[in-house]
Amino acid sequence: xxxxxxxxxxxxxxxxxxxxxxxxxxxxxxxxxxxxxxxxxxxxxxxxxxxxxxxxxxxxxxxxxxxxxxxxxxxxxxxxxxxxxxxxxxxxxxxxxxxxxxxxxxxxxxxxxxxxxxxxxxxxxxxxxxxxxxxxxxxxxxxxxxxxxxxxxxxxxxxxxxxxxxxxxxxxxxxxxxxxxxxxxxxxxxxxxxxxxxxxxxxxxxxxxxxxxxxxxxxxxxxxxxxxxxxxxxxxxxxxxxxxxxxxxxxxxxxxxxxxxxxxxxxxxxxxxxxxxxxxxxxxxxxxxxxxxxxxxxxxxxxxxxxxxxxxxxxxxxxxxxxxxxxxxxxxxxxxxxxxxxxxxxxxxxxxxxxxxxxxxxxxxxxxxxx
Numbered sequence: 001x002x003x004x005x006x007x008x009x010x011x012x013x014x015x016x017x018x019x020x021x022x023x024x025x026x027x028x029x030x031x032x033x034x035x036x037x038x039x040x041x042x043x044x045x046x047x048x049x050x051x052x053x054x055x056x057x058x059x060x061x062x063x064x065x066x067x068x069x070x071x072x073x074x075x076x077x078x079x080x081x082x083x084x085x086x087x088x089x090x091x092x093x094x095x096x097x098x099x100x101x102x103x104x105x106x107x108x109x110x111x112x113x114x115x116x117x118x119x120x121x122x123x124x125x126x127x128x129x130x131x132x133x134x135x136x137x138x139x140x141x142x143x144x145x146x147x148x149x150x151x152x153x154x155x156x157x158x159x160x161x162x163x164x165x166x167x168x169x170x171x172x173x174x175x176x177x178x179x180x181x182x183x184x185x186x187x188x189x190x191x192x193x194x195x196x197x198x199x200x201x202x203x204x205x206x207x208x209x210x211x212x213x214x215x216x217x218x219x220x221x222x223x224x225x226x227x228x229x230x231x232x233x234x235x236x237x238x239x240x241x242x243x244x245x246x247x248x249x250x251x252x253x254x255x256x257x258x259x260x261x262x263x264x265x266x267x268x269x270x271x272x273x274x275x276x277x278x279x280x281x282x283x284x285x286x287x288x289x290x291x292x293x294x295x296x297x298x299x300x301x302x303x304x305x306x307x308x309x310x311x312x313x314x315x316x317x318x319x320x321x322x323x324x325x326x327x328x329x330x331x332x333x334x335x336x337x338x339x340x341x342x343x344x345x346x347x348x349x350x351x352x353x354x355x356x357x358x359x360x361x362x363x364x365x366x367x368x369x370x371x
Contacts, residue, residue, distance in 0.1 A: 021065065026351070162252050175208060196317055275287065355370055
């Protein structure tokens with residue numbers, strides 16, 4: 001019997017995190033059964049290219065990576081006009097995230113609400129990356145399944161490579177605290193990812209400590225100005241964006257890795273891709289006690305966080321960092337994390353879960369399962 005065809009609509013280019021997730025999830029599927037359509041320029045050009053491909057190679061199932069244009073309306077259209085089922089893969093509540101942060105809010109909020117609600121209601125299954133996101137959708141009568149974010153599969157990094165990076169960024173002999181993420185300014189909350197690290201750094205002037213921020217975005221100038229205001233700019237390094245293949249090496253520069261989520265619905269539903277990467281690399285993590293971090297990490301790695309902008313959080317964070325810097329034996333807990341990552345976030349595991357979800361949807365529509 002011929003294996004069914006699944007087309008994955010990926011809102012990203014070949015090296016994007018969306019493409020990496022798509023390939024990782026589908027790794028166990030027969031190669032002839034999966035087709036990846038990547039973003040091609042702008043939305044209009046992508047819509048034209050994807051529409052042509054779906055006419056030439058009609059699938060039995062569509063899989064849409066992220067609640068975005070043009071994939072969501074195209075999948076809904078194909079479902080309504082051709083009966084092709086689709087699965088939505090999403091890591092955020094996009095309308096609520098825009099409203100709470102102010103990013104892309106204003107007049108776009110009604111449109112985001114329509115896109116998201118339509119995507120949820122028309123999907124034959126929703127794949128989410130956080131347990132509380134699944135529970136949130138279940139409470140609304142929506143069919144959601146948890147398949148967490150994954151991590152870079154090649155974790156082999158030579159000591160020479162790590163030493164070269166330490167020399168490049170002048171980190172020899174320094175205790176290094178850092179984070180990885182998109183540095184996007186929130187006009188409503190008046191903060192940017194990394195704000196807590198910079199303010200904590202101002203309370204740790206007596207330590208031989210450097211801070212590393214991996215990533216970029218429109219909030220970087222604000223972070224740089226905040227570091228200048230607090231007089232910690234000389235202890236702060238911005239690496240800019242790095243290639244995904246370099247993530248395991250950069251993770252191994254960090255003695256302590258930070259993951260902070262606001263304690264509201266957008267923060268509570270997320271896993272965030274950085275936590276699996278930190279765990280796989282064996283970083284000692286300090287994370288806000290919010291969302292999936294609370295379910296994945298040992299209690300000793302969790303830091304209380306109240307509300308949307310917890311102005312006391314940097315002080316609590318600084319105290320925890322000081323303890324880890326002065327009592328290195330406390331960081332031995334990090335050695336337990338790679339095994340947790342392998343059991344919960346490796347694509348070896350996630351791909352098995354993905355195949356099971358695809359087969360449930362396919363057989364429910366009268367199609368044979370994947371081989």
